[in-house]
Amino acid sequence: xxxxRDVAKTYPGAGRGAKPxxxxxxxxxTVAAGRVLxxxxxxxxxxxxxxxxxxxxxxxxxxxxxxxGRDLGALDGRELRAVRRSIGMVFQQFNLFRSxxxxxxxxxxxxxxxxxxxxxxxxxxxxxxxxxxxxxxxRHPEQLSGGQRQRVGIARALATSPGVLLCDExxxxxxxxxxGEVLDLLRxxxxxxxxxxxxxxxxxxxxxxxxxxxxVMSGGRLVEHGDVYDVFARPRHPVTEVxxxxxxxxxxxDAARERLRARHPGRLVTVPVxxxxxxSARLSRLLRAHGVDFTVAHAGVxxxxxxxxxxxxxxxxxxxxxxxxxxxxxxxxxxxRDATExxxxxxTREEAxxxxxx
Numbered sequence: 001x002x003x004x005r006d007v008a009k010t011y012p013g014a015g016r017g018a019k020p021x022x023x024x025x026x027x028x029x030t031v032a033a034g035r036v037l038x039x040x041x042x043x044x045x046x047x048x049x050x051x052x053x054x055x056x057x058x059x060x061x062x063x064x065x066x067x068x069g070r071d072l073g074a075l076d077g078r079e080l081r082a083v084r085r086s087i088g089m090v091f092q093q094f095n096l097f098r099s100x101x102x103x104x105x106x107x108x109x110x111x112x113x114x115x116x117x118x119x120x121x122x123x124x125x126x127x128x129x130x131x132x133x134x135x136x137x138x139r140h141p142e143q144l145s146g147g148q149r150q151r152v153g154i155a156r157a158l159a160t161s162p163g164v165l166l167c168d169e170x171x172x173x174x175x176x177x178x179x180g181e182v183l184d185l186l187r188x189x190x191x192x193x194x195x196x197x198x199x200x201x202x203x204x205x206x207x208x209x210x211x212x213x214x215x216v217m218s219g220g221r222l223v224e225h226g227d228v229y230d231v232f233a234r235p236r237h238p239v240t241e242v243x244x245x246x247x248x249x250x251x252x253x254d255a256a257r258e259r260l261r262a263r264h265p266g267r268l269v270t271v272p273v274x275x276x277x278x279x280s281a282r283l284s285r286l287l288r289a290h291g292v293d294f295t296v297a298h299a300g301v302x303x304x305x306x307x308x309x310x311x312x313x314x315x316x317x318x319x320x321x322x323x324x325x326x327x328x329x330x331x332x333x334x335x336x337r338d339a340t341e342x343x344x345x346x347x348t349r350e351e352a353x354x355x356x357x358x
Contacts, residue, residue: 004054010023029215037199103124131158133151229307290322
C-alpha cells in the first residue's frame with residue numbers, strides 16, 4: 001500500500017550562511033495493505049516529516065513515494081488531489097473548525113470533493129455513527145471533550161473512505177483512559193474497514209497496544225523496522241532499547257536491586273518471559289537438574305500483541321556450587337540462542353536477563 005524508496009528531505013538553512021538541514025535521510029520502507037505501522041523516535045528524529053512525505057504534504061528532496069502503486073512525484077495536480085482523498089490524516093491538536101458543527105466538520109472534505117450537500121450529510125452521519133458520536137452531530141467542537149474531538153477528527157479523516165490513515169501524535173494530547181478509547185477506535189478502523197494505518201508517536205505503549213510493526217527513527221534515519229513483538233523482545237539498536245525499556249519497565253532499577261538484596265539473601269537472577277512456552281519448561285528443567293529452588297523477588301510481565309513479554313527476577317536457593325552450575329547453564333543457553341538468531345545488538349538485552357546476578 002505504501003512504499004518509500006531512498007527518500008530524503010532537506011530544508012535550506014534558515015539564515016544567511018546557515019547550512020541546509022536534512023530531516024529525513026535515505027529511508028526505504030514498505031507497508032503492506034491492512035497493516036498498522038508505528039513510527040517512533042525522539043523529538044527531531046524525523047518521524048513527523050516522514051509521515052507528511054507519504055501524502056506529499058512534504059515533497060521529498062530525493063527518492064520516490066508510492067501509494068497503492070502510484071508514484072506521487074509523477075502525478076499532476078488533479079491526480080495528486082485524487083490520491084490524497086484516499087489518504088486520511090488525524091492530527092495531534094484535532095484541527096477542527098470552531099465555527100462548524102460536528103456534522104459540518106466531518107462533511108467538509110466531502111463538500112470539497114464535490115459531493116452534494118445531501119450526500120455529504122448522509123455520509124458524515126454514517127461515519128459519526130461508526131465513531132459513536134451521531135448524537136453530538138449538532139454540537140460544536142468546544143462543547144466536546146478532548147477524546148470526543150479526536151473521534152470527530154478520525155470521522156472526518158474517514159469521510160472520503162480512504163485506504164490509508166495517517167496519525168500524527170493522535171493520542172499525545174489525551175489522558176491514558178481516553179487514549180485507550182481512541183486506540184480501540186483505531187483498531188476497529190483497521191480490522192472492520194481494512195484501512196492501512198501509519199501512526200507517529202513517542203509512546204511505545206501506543207505501539208504495543210495497536211501496531212503490527214514498528215519503525216524506529218533516529219537522526220533522520222530508519223535504524224530499525226520489524227514485527228512489534230520481535231522488536232520488543234530483541235531490540236537491535238540502542239535507541240530502540242531505550243524505547244522498549246520505557247514501555248516494558250520489567251527490569252528492577254539500581255535502587256530496586258538494593259532493596260531486593262536486602263530482602264532476599266539468595267543470589268538474584270533476572271530471566272525473560274516470552275511467548276515461547278518451551279523456554280519456561282527448559283528453565284524449570286535446568287533448575288531441577290541442579291537442585292536449585294527459587295522465590296520470585298520481582299516481576300514485570302505485560303502483553304505485546306496479545307502475547308506475554310517481560311521478565312522475572314528470581315532469588316535462588318541452594319548450594320553455591322549448584323547455583324553456579326545453574327547460572328553457567330543459563331548463560332550458555334542464552335548465548336546459544338544469540339548465536340542461532342545472529343542478533344549482535346539484541347544480545348545486550350538477553351545477556352542482561354541471563355547475567356543480572358547479585
